[in-house]
Amino acid sequence: MSGGAHPVDKTCVSCGRTITWRKKWERDWDQVRYCSAACRRRGVGEVDHELEDAIGALLDQRARDATICPSEAARQVARDRGLEEWRDLMEPARRAARRLVAAGEIEMVQQGRVVDPSAARGPIRIRRASRGGYRLV
Template identity: 60%
Template structure:
């Protein structure tokens, strides 16, 4: 696609991944320790009007933070394996 966010999402240097990871961590830090966020919160913060294009990159960033031991991904309040999670997810600080 020709819009800036799609092109940025495909950059090999990982800058969008790092920006989304940092945004996820900042959003969680600004909330209560027991709170969760949706990947769309990070996508909206980074992508503005084109946030929908960043939903899969935001989910990917969350999975990378799980791998780094920073966060957990939940569905229905239970921790799930990010590799197999389908449908809506939430992100929380690791407990």
């Protein structure tokens, strides 16, 4: 790359976090899909897709501007799978939400404000993306 310009950031296909260009990826930046070895191993499985679907279904049942907590999706998928412990699905539910943010389908909010899903810490809420197609990148 000449002039110090770096390619545009990407989104990890597994966790939905932002992947920032690094010098070590200069030769194969086009093939980079995961932010870490852990995400590469984890990938996106059946439960991940179920959580994405659950988030969509829960939002479809609510008013257009209503929010849900990722725990609602985790509980629904745990119930559907006959699992007793839904808390094990909380981080996968947050990953599913981040992937949906990257796809432009939803927004992640804290205290009513849209937040960067890669930087959000603590309790979050999820809502459908604004009509204007606004997407935090």
